[in-house]
Amino acid sequence: MPKLISIIAVQILFSVLLTFIGINSGFSQSSNTVSITVLDGDLIRCYPDSVVRIRITPNPTYTYTQILLDWGDGSPLVTINSGDSLERTHPYPIAQYLNDCTYGEGCSPLFNGFCFSMSVLANYSNGPQENNTSVLTFRFAPRPAFVTNPANVCAGSSITLNNQ
Numbered sequence: 001m002p003k004l005i006s007i008i009a010v011q012i013l014f015s016v017l018l019t020f021i022g023i024n025s026g027f028s029q030s031s032n033t034v035s036i037t038v039l040d041g042d043l044i045r046c047y048p049d050s051v052v053r054i055r056i057t058p059n060p061t062y063t064y065t066q067i068l069l070d071w072g073d074g075s076p077l078v079t080i081n082s083g084d085s086l087e088r089t090h091p092y093p094i095a096q097y098l099n100d101c102t103y104g105e106g107c108s109p110l111f112n113g114f115c116f117s118m119s120v121l122a123n124y125s126n127g128p129q130e131n132n133t134s135v136l137t138f139r140f141a142p143r144p145a146f147v148t149n150p151a152n153v154c155a156g157s158s159i160t161l162n163n164q
Contacts, residue, residue, distance in 0.1 A: 034058050034067070034122040036134045039087065047113060047138035050094040056086045056120055062127030072116035072136070092116065094138065113139035 040053040058064040069078040071090050078088065119133040146161065153159055 034064075034120050034130045034132050036118055036120055036132060038134075038136070043134060044137045044139060047094055047140055049138075050092045051089060052092065052136060053087065053089045054118070056080065056088070058086075058122050059124070059127065059130055062124035064122050065125050066123045068121040070119045070121075072118050092136075092138075113137055 035057045037055045037057065038052060039055055040051075041049065045052075056067055056069065058067065063082070065082050067080040067086075069080060069088060071078070071092070073092055075090070080086065080088075115135050115137040117133050117135050119131060121129065121131045123129055148159065
């Protein structure tokens with residue numbers, strides 16, 4: 001019992017310490033931060049749909065000078081300067097990733113697909129640097145697989161498939 005109390009006390013002390021550090025360093029959880037929005041679909045999509053169109057929205061509280069965009073697939077970083085379009089289109093090299101089996105690096109393992117971590121880093125003239133990451137997931141279409149017991153089915157016999 002005393003060991004459990006000391007563990008709880010350490011957890012409470014750690015929470016208070018994090019709160020104190022956050023208040024005194026100017027850190028705050030804000031809903032206003034640089035963000036990525038997919039314009040043509042969703043963050044989860046079927047894998048043949050390899051062209052993605054996004055909009056980057058800087059924090060409206062500050063004036064951005066430059067945004068760096070990393071598509072997460074090894075392509076060069078995109079530099080977006082103040083005044084440039086914040087809408088971007090990118091074709092993901094899906095066939096290459098399927099052939100090389102390099103998909104999914106840096107993302108949680110997926111059972112039925114692969115993903116890329118798109119990230120943005122915003123530099124502001126009058127505020128702190130901000131970053132954000134969105135995971136773009138490509139899913140494979142369902143693949144039907146039928147299994148029969150060869151002892152029960154002969155060539156020319158009819159079978160019934162039930163949806164499960």
